[in-house]
Structure formats: structure tokens, C-alpha cells
Amino acid sequence: MASEANFATASIRLENLSKQFKEILAVDDVTLEVEPGTLVCLLGPSGCGKTTTLRMIAGFEDPTSGKVFIGDEDVTEMPPYARPSAMVFQSYALFPHMSVYENVAYGLKARRTPRSEIRTKVREALDLIELEGQDDKSPSQLSGGQQQRVALARALVIRPKVLLFDEPLSNLDAQLRVRMRGELRDVQRRLGITSVYVTHDQEEAFSIADVVAIMNQGRLTQLGSPLDLYRRPADRFVAEFVGLSNVLPAELVGSNDKGADIRVLGQMIHSRLAPTDPSASISVVLRPEAIRIVSGKDSGIPARVRALAYIGPIARYTVAVEKDGTELIIDLSNPSSDEFYEEGTSVQIQLPKEVPALLS
Amino acid sequence: MPEPLTFSDRIRNRRPLLIIAGIQIVLLAFIATRVMDIVIVEDSREVVDGVETITLRRELIGDPLLFALAAVGMALPLSSKNLRREPVMLLTVQLMIVALLIFVLWPVGQIFVEGFEGSGGDKRFSLENYQRLFSRPMVARASRNTVLLGITSATLSTLIGAVVAYTLTLTDIPWKRILRVLVVLTLVSPPFAVSFSFILLFGRRGLITYDLLGIRAWSIYGPDGIIMVQLISNIPLAVLILMGVFSSMDRDLEDAAEDLGAKTFRLLRTITFPLVTPALLTAWLLNFISSISDFGNPMLIGGDFQLLAPQAYIQRVELFDPQLSAALAVLLVIPALFAFALQHWISNRKSYVTVTGGARTGQIRKLSGWFKWPLFSIVLFLGMFNLLLYGSIFVGAAVKAWGFDFSLTLRNVKGLLIAIGELRNSLFVAAVAGVLGGFIGIVLASLVTRRRFAGRGALDFAGTLMYAIPGTVVGIGYIIAFNAAPYLLTGTFFIIIVAFAFRRLPVGLRSGVAAEKQIDPHLEEASLDLGASRPRTFAKVTFPLLRTAFLAGVIYIFIRSMTDLSAAIFLSSARTQLFTVRMFNVMVRGSPSEAAAFAALLIVIIMLALGLLGRLTGKSFVDLFRIT
Numbered sequence: 001m002a003s004e005a006n007f008a009t010a011s012i013r014l015e016n017l018s019k020q021f022k023e024i025l026a027v028d029d030v031t032l033e034v035e036p037g038t039l040v041c042l043l044g045p046s047g048c049g050k051t052t053t054l055r056m057i058a059g060f061e062d063p064t065s066g067k068v069f070i071g072d073e074d075v076t077e078m079p080p081y082a083r084p085s086a087m088v089f090q091s092y093a094l095f096p097h098m099s100v101y102e103n104v105a106y107g108l109k110a111r112r113t114p115r116s117e118i119r120t121k122v123r124e125a126l127d128l129i130e131l132e133g134q135d136d137k138s139p140s141q142l143s144g145g146q147q148q149r150v151a152l153a154r155a156l157v158i159r160p161k162v163l164l165f166d167e168p169l170s171n172l173d174a175q176l177r178v179r180m181r182g183e184l185r186d187v188q189r190r191l192g193i194t195s196v197y198v199t200h201d202q203e204e205a206f207s208i209a210d211v212v213a214i215m216n217q218g219r220l221t222q223l224g225s226p227l228d229l230y231r232r233p234a235d236r237f238v239a240e241f242v243g244l245s246n247v248l249p250a251e252l253v254g255s256n257d258k259g260a261d262i263r264v265l266g267q268m269i270h271s272r273l274a275p276t277d278p279s280a281s282i283s284v285v286l287r288p289e290a291i292r293i294v295s296g297k298d299s300g301i302p303a304r305v306r307a308l309a310y311i312g313p314i315a316r317y318t319v320a321v322e323k324d325g326t327e328l329i330i331d332l333s334n335p336s337s338d339e340f341y342e343e344g345t346s347v348q349i350q351l352p353k354e355v356p357a358l359l360s
Numbered sequence: 361m362p363e364p365l366t367f368s369d370r371i372r373n374r375r376p377l378l379i380i381a382g383i384q385i386v387l388l389a390f391i392a393t394r395v396m397d398i399v400i401v402e403d404s405r406e407v408v409d410g411v412e413t414i415t416l417r418r419e420l421i422g423d424p425l426l427f428a429l430a431a432v433g434m435a436l437p438l439s440s441k442n443l444r445r446e447p448v449m450l451l452t453v454q455l456m457i458v459a460l461l462i463f464v465l466w467p468v469g470q471i472f473v474e475g476f477e478g479s480g481g482d483k484r485f486s487l488e489n490y491q492r493l494f495s496r497p498m499v500a501r502a503s504r505n506t507v508l509l510g511i512t513s514a515t516l517s518t519l520i521g522a523v524v525a526y527t528l529t530l531t532d533i534p535w536k537r538i539l540r541v542l543v544v545l546t547l548v549s550p551p552f553a554v555s556f557s558f559i560l561l562f563g564r565r566g567l568i569t570y571d572l573l574g575i576r577a578w579s580i581y582g583p584d585g586i587i588m589v590q591l592i593s594n595i596p597l598a599v600l601i602l603m604g605v606f607s608s609m610d611r612d613l614e615d616a617a618e619d620l621g622a623k624t625f626r627l628l629r630t631i632t633f634p635l636v637t638p639a640l641l642t643a644w645l646l647n648f649i650s651s652i653s654d655f656g657n658p659m660l661i662g663g664d665f666q667l668l669a670p671q672a673y674i675q676r677v678e679l680f681d682p683q684l685s686a687a688l689a690v691l692l693v694i695p696a697l698f699a700f701a702l703q704h705w706i707s708n709r710k711s712y713v714t715v716t717g718g719a720r721t722g723q724i725r726k727l728s729g730w731f732k733w734p735l736f737s738i739v740l741f742l743g744m745f746n747l748l749l750y751g752s753i754f755v756g757a758a759v760k761a762w763g764f765d766f767s768l769t770l771r772n773v774k775g776l777l778i779a780i781g782e783l784r785n786s787l788f789v790a791a792v793a794g795v796l797g798g799f800i801g802i803v804l805a806s807l808v809t810r811r812r813f814a815g816r817g818a819l820d821f822a823g824t825l826m827y828a829i830p831g832t833v834v835g836i837g838y839i840i841a842f843n844a845a846p847y848l849l850t851g852t853f854f855i856i857i858v859a860f861a862f863r864r865l866p867v868g869l870r871s872g873v874a875a876e877k878q879i880d881p882h883l884e885e886a887s888l889d890l891g892a893s894r895p896r897t898f899a900k901v902t903f904p905l906l907r908t909a910f911l912a913g914v915i916y917i918f919i920r921s922m923t924d925l926s927a928a929i930f931l932s933s934a935r936t937q938l939f940t941v942r943m944f945n946v947m948v949r950g951s952p953s954e955a956a957a958f959a960a961l962l963i964v965i966i967m968l969a970l971g972l973l974g975r976l977t978g979k980s981f982v983d984l985f986r987i988t
Contacts, residue, residue, distance in 0.1 A: 060885055062442055079446055080888040081897075087889045093882035097904045106900075107890030158890060 521598025552656025801868020831926025
């Protein structure tokens, strides 16, 4: 891995990809372009088709229709062993009957690489993942994080044009997960290798990806940078999936090219983007941290505290609006002693004055 | 955008297709020359002016139907896109289909064909045999006897097996470790060795009946004898199946019932029994098949009690009526297939037992002495009885003349030397059949568990079918199917090896499937993903991980082939005499002590094979036979 610069990478293009399993349409007309060198996360709940999409890129599933391109090459009809991709599996899939060295050398041997070259390349790969000197250990003697690194080295050593990750961190404990995703991201950046990363963990996706692709029920719902998705979710599903959200029905008061004014729970809010279809019913996404609890009387919407939980540095309140019982989730960071409301307390809440966009 | 393909690109893309087509044609041609031939026969002969003119004509012999079936079988996987893309996989699937077609479906099908043919070489369809058949009182009697024997034997062995299994897994009786081995001891003996030792102990000059008790009027030969022998032979299977269920049963359920006021008997009736019903049915059906298929025991101890399996043999070999024999085989195979289908259906339904995860399983119950000691005596009696049976064989082999002169001698052991050729044949045949059957089982297992293609279910079915086919029927089917030119296989080692390998394939297949399901499918995918082809993946990843299952399959098939009599007796010939056939003849005609030496040697060989299994895989013989 010394010659990182000449690591040849390629784009990935999925064209109208669909996969039908008996009655279930697992992947529904997905079109996606992954620029060379970028890391795209496929994010969605279990059963949304993200893993099936990844497996079609690797060649483990045949698409019912559509095409897969790696670079300019149509690989749709290619068996997995002929494709220039390498995958890191959720279970790592390290061969239990082979040593660490043999695991990493496996793909090179399959390519009939000369023995001396194999030795150098495997050594380089083990150095890269800081596992030098562990050649003869069996995978079961390694810790979860080490196994994860061996799986990565085994994939990288064959110089794939694209890397595929199938929930690679979900078998690790929480702390290690955070450290490993940093390492994965580092290696991916340094090699500049095009990657597709499947996960159901929103935080993981947002911290690692250049581009996040949200999938739901087989369809690609929204594609964008982590910030885009958080600020301007395309629909209610995305809004709720990319973070705890309050999605509330809104009444359109007026709109022009500078935005729209809406009424929510009796309070006026300005949206920087106007709804595309003014006649449709609209709703608004209010992030828990955007709503405030105020102490002064008659300064907000009357509500009552239903529940309170401390989550690290955040106090998470569940409140019910007095008027119609609508439940809202409110996060207060740095909860200090004067900002403390017990269960059952009556409070006043204030919605944000402005939101980036509306849902229709 | 990809550039438009040039002409040479298109040719290059088509090349794999051309190679596949070429291989297909060569393979088909090979099969064609194996199953069909064109011979030149004399048509007419006339003498004109002293010159004799002989007109010849070409005639097609063999089985065009089999060839057509093979061609269809080969075409089937071609419809799967993912197989078409991978020639090696395609070819493997096709070879499996053709092999199962020729060596499983065809011989079994032949029974039905021959059963419906007219007598005297008339090949046209006829119900004549069945008319002839049913006009004979023997047939009705043998059918009735077979079914009644099957029901009685299966019911008793399952009930006793359930009691024994319950006692050995869930109660606190002493000596459990050794008793667990002793009660299943007869799994590893040639089945008819049990009836032989019964004769030694309870026969006309039996040690117990004649010498100890002085009984003269009663005879072991007949239905009572067969039932007792079958019980001893079949209880172990029921015990193994039910021990598996009892030991995985959730103790909390029983505790809950007890907590609600159910006492021991009510507990058994309302909780324990319903939970084990599917396993009871499975044990019953498998023992039913085993009982009606039994050939060796009735031949030795059946007296004049007529049963289908021995009658099918007698009609063919002793009375030279092959059509009647085939018709009897059909009558035998129908209930066996029915029981097998039922068993398959039961085992595919969800069982109650495996539903809960993380439950407290296999916990010991403290029973009151009123229950404990009677249960213990039953298990102890069974274990001791098995020991006695084995002991009588070894003692019998060491004495001059069982029943008359109990002085020690080496004469019987030396007498084995005359059968050294048969022993060599049997070892050779069983070893090759073991490796062949074990290997096909593993390949087939990885195909049916890991790949999706048209005909996968049929492949699985054909691979398992032989489990239901009685050995007698396999023997007769192979003889009918392979005794005519151009594939004159009767009298060769080849036919015996193939028959043994495919007869025991179901166990190899099932143990392979069970092992495959234990392996993370991502391992094979990782190998493919890293650039290893399918064959390389199988050789480097799949096979090494299935090694234990493979060895278990090989040794199981080896042991079953070493001890097979019902198929062997049809297939072995003067040139390919097998040890069990010789042993059987000695048991029928020779002196008991002489025969005991044969049985003792066979038991020693089996023990050695099991010892080897333990050394290689760490599995005990109980694990080996738990595969059903």
C-alpha cells in the first residue's frame, strides 16, 4: 500500500436498478451515481433494500431489471469474482480455517500473484492496519476491532476499484464503533477509493459520508450531503429518520418567491422556501432543539410536561400542548438548575420563528 | 457511456457460450453412447441358386427414453440465467441431475415398468402380473403381514424408545453415561446379526431357551421373533430422535404446569407429550419404513411367516419369476414412499420445541422412587440385553460348537480365511462408495442450500428419495435397469459401488445441508468477492469447512455399505462376492459358531471405523447416527 497515489478508482453508476424477491419488491427503480473517490452511505431502516442494492453492486444478487456500471464497464452480467469490487462484511467473513496472513493473501492467490509479491503486499497491508507481527494468529484469536481491520486489509490488498461496506461496524461495541469509523474514513480518504457504505445508523452515516442516500421501501427517497438532509428533508420519512423530529400540520397563510408564512399551533412561522403546490396540505419539521421552553407567562403556547429524560448533556422533555393534546419533543442542552421543569408542570413553549423548508 | 461493441468484442463475448454449447454436445453424446447402441442384426436369410443371401439390419438397443430424460434434465438448469453465466456451475448441476436420474430415479422407475409388463418377454403394458399376483393367497398374506408387522414394530419401538429417551435425558437415574451408549449399541451392527444372536440365545439349541430354561416346544422362528429382533434393532433410532427433543425441551413449561397444580402423570399427558408429538411421529414413520424394508432378519428368523421383502427376493432368485418379484417390490415401495412423504411433511412444519430461545433446557427432574426405579430397570434391562447379544456373538465365535461344545477354539477365526477375498471386496466397495457418496452429498448439499436455480427442489428430492426405498427394491431395480446391453453392469464392482453410494446418499446430503447451514454464507461470498472462482471457493473455503460433515458422511456410508445385505444379495456376483452375502449363507447353512466369527469380525471393523471417526472429527458414533 506504499504506492497509494496510483490506486485506480472508478465511479459507480446504478441505472433503474430493481430487484424482485417473489412477492416483495426489495429494490424499486434505484438510480444513483457515485463520483470517483467519494463515500456514499445507503441509509435506511432494516428491509429498505439498502443491503440488496449493495449486493447487486458486488454481484451476489442478479437485478430483476436495470444496470450496474463500475467505471464505464457494464458489470450487470458479471459474476462476483470478475468484478473490480471488494466488500467488507458485517460478520467480517474471515475464513476461520486460515491464519491472518492467509486471509489477507487469499485474493492475491486467487489472482495467481507471484509468491514474493504476495508477501510484500500482505506485509504492507498488515502494516497499514497496524497488525504487523500477527500473521500466524487465527481470526478467532483477534479482538472484534482487529478482525474488522483484517477484513479491511483483505479487501484493500487486491486493489479494488470500489469498496463496499455492509454494516461493517454493527458487531462492535459503541465506543469501538466510533473509533473504527474514524479509521475507516481515514483509510478511505487517503486512498481516495470510491466507496458505498450501508448502515441503518443515522449518526454513523452522517459522520462518515460525503453523500447520504436515504432508502425507504426499496426506493431512493433523498440524496444529499448530511447537512442538506438535516436542514431540508424531502418528506416526513426522511425528517423522522435523520433525527428525532416533531412533524406538525401547518396552515398556509401566504406565500411568495421569498418564502411562505404558515401558522402552527397558533404561532406564525416563516419558511425560506415556499411549498411547490400551495393547494396541498402542508406540514413543518421542527427539530427538538429548535423549540424552547420559556418561563414568562403569556409569552408562548401553554403546555404541560409529560415526561423528562436526561440523555448525556441533554434534557429531553415530552410536552403536551394544552389546547389539543399534540405531543412535542423538546431537547434542552446544558440543563441548568433554573431550567428544570418537573413532570406535570405547566410551561410555555416557543416555536422557532423561521424554518428552512416545508413538507407537502 | 460505453462504446458500441466491435465485431471482435461480440465474438469474444460469445465465446463462453460456444464453449458451453460444445461441452453440452460432448456430454450428451457420451450419455447417448452409454445408454444406447446400434447393433447389426440378421433380418432374413435366403438361399437362391446355392448362394445364401443374408440381409442385415440396424437396430437400436438400450433406452432412448432414458436418453431423452437425461437431455431434458440437462436442459432444465439452462433456463437459469445465473447458471448460464457460470459454465462450471452449470455443468456441475447438470452432472448431478443426470447422475440422480440414471442411478436413483431410473432404477426405481424400472420396478414399476417391469411390474406392469406381461410375462415371457412381452414388453407391452399389462396388468397381468397384478391379476396373477392377487390371485395368489401368498401375496395378500405377505402384504397384510408386512403392514401389520410394520405398525406393531414401529409402535412398540417408538413407545419404548420414548420411555428410554425420557429416562436418559430428564431423570436422575444412575449410570446414565454408560447406559446411553449401551441402549443404542445395536445401531452399529449389521441388522441381521441381531437375529443371529437371538438364534444363538433363544433358538432351537439356544443357550437360554434350551440349556437354561429347558424349553423344547416354543420356537423363536416366526412373527414373534421378527418383532423382538426389530424392536432391538429399531429402538436406538427412536431413542436418538427423542433424546434430541427431550434435551432441548424448555423446563420452564413443565415447571409452570406443575406450579398450576399438574402432577406427574397429568404433566406428561398435557405438556410433555404434546410437545414431543412431531418427533414421535417422525420416529414412528422412520421405524415403519425400516421394519417393512427389513430383509435379513425375516430371512433368518422369519420361519414360514411371509413378508414382501423376502418374497420379492425368493420369487426372483429362487423361483425365477422376475415380473412377480418386481410387482411385489412395487407393493413394498408404495407404503414406504407414503410414510416418507408424511415424515418429510412433518419435519418441514415448525416444531414446538425449537421455538423458544434461551430457555432452560434439558434440566434433570427429581422423580419419586415409584417412578424412578421402574424406569431405571427398563433402561438397564435394554442395555444389558444388548450387551448380552454382542457378547453371545463373540463367545459363539470362540467356542467349538455353540449349543453342544463350549470349549474354546481358534478354528472359527481361522475359518474366516476362506472369506478373505470377500472381505477385501467388501472393504474396497464400501470405502469407494463412502468417498463417492460423501462427496456427492457435500456437493449436492452446497448446491441446494446456496444457489437458486430451476430444478433445485427436484434435485433435493431425488437426492433424498433413496431413504424411502427398501434395499431389496434398490437391488431389484438396479438389476432390471442395468442388465441389458449396452450398459451391462451386472456382475461388476461398479454397479455395487454406485448402488451403495446412492442408496446412502440421503444421509450424506442431509448431514452436508445441516453443516452448510451452520456456516456463515458470507464466507463463500467473501471468497467470490476476492476473485476466487466457484470451484476455487468450493475447494478452499466450503469444503474445508464441511470437512467434518464430509468425513462423517463417508464413514456412515462405509459402515452401512459394509453391513448391507438386502441390496448386496442381488448385486454381488461370483466375481464380486461380498462379505455380508457370504456371512448370510454361512448363517443359513453353516454352523452357528462359524457364522459367529463372521459377525464378530464385522463388528470389530465397524468399531475401528467409528474409532477413526472419533480420531478425525471428535464425533462419537451417536452423533453419526443422529442424522435423519
